[in-house]
Amino acid sequence: MLIIVVITAVGGFLLVRAIPALQRNRENFFTYGGSWVTTDTSAMHFGIAEMLQVTVFVSLFALSLAMPVALGVAVYLAQYAPRRLVGPLGYMVELLAAVPSIIYGAWGLYVLAPQLRGTALWLNEHLGGFFLFATGNASVAGGGTIFTGGIVLAVMILPIITAVTREVLAQTPRGQIEAALALGATRWEVVKMVVLPFGRSGYISAAMLGLGRALGETVALLIILRSTQKAFNWSLFDGGSTFATKIAATASEFNDQYKAGAYIAAGLVLFVLTLIVNALARIAITRKVPS
Secondary structure (H helix, E strand, C coil), rough: CCHHHHHHHHHHHHHHHHHHHHHHHHCCCCCCCCCCCCCCCCCCCCCCCCHHHHHHHHHHHHHHHHHHHHHHHHHHHHHHHHHHHHHHHHHHHHHHCCCCCCHHHHHHHHHHHHHHHHHHHHHHHCCCCCCHCCCCCCCCCCCCCCCHHHHHHHHHHHHHHHHHHHHHHHCCCCCHHHHHCCCCCCCCHHHHHHHHHHHHHHHHHHHHHHHHHHCCCCHHHHHCCCCCCCCCCCCCCCCCHHHHHHHCCHHHCCCCCHHHHHHHHHHHHHHHHHHHHHHHHHHHHHHHCCC
């Protein structure tokens, strides 16, 4: 009950602080994607369209990279790894979660981005006809793109997806595994026909929790992604701002209740979005596992 009260209080606070700014907004808050103009608090111009697109795009890109790797690591640790290695290997994966976000951001921009420059340029040159690899609104060679940010974000959410998936897969009933082996199934057939169906809902839930983590990431993406005035085109070589990076980058404007209210309104949308994602994760994990 206390948790429910706290969540409700946070949501109520955000709503109360956002309403005055929304009343002075001269644009449609959900469809406006232009530059934010909050200097004249009597006639403000702001909206979340582009931030929502960038946030969702970079998070889904990171999730698409992290999910297969996390599943492979979890299956190996749960079914294939020697018992003496399970603990140390699992601990090493979980150590990724202990690295501060600012370290990930600096590593992504100054170490990873130069290493990815050749790959990014090749993808842009040879696959640029497909919108995902088309020339975006940021420098491909510079590395301050969703391509770099998404890869860094994938590394950051890998531990939570791996840990949850591994715990679920390890709970597969031993009797079902032994029955499949007794019928002549190979180790991979056991994984495919018994372990993976049993852990499907847990894997989906882990992915949703990882997505919730990605949606709110701030410091690493603030360091990597380059802000731009050009339109977002759903390319991996676009820059831009997520909800979290936009709020963090403009914290100096919070000295006025209306200016602050504009960014709090964006924070309210992010708050609701993460609640929805986590609710979907809970629904996934409580679904009946098929026999």
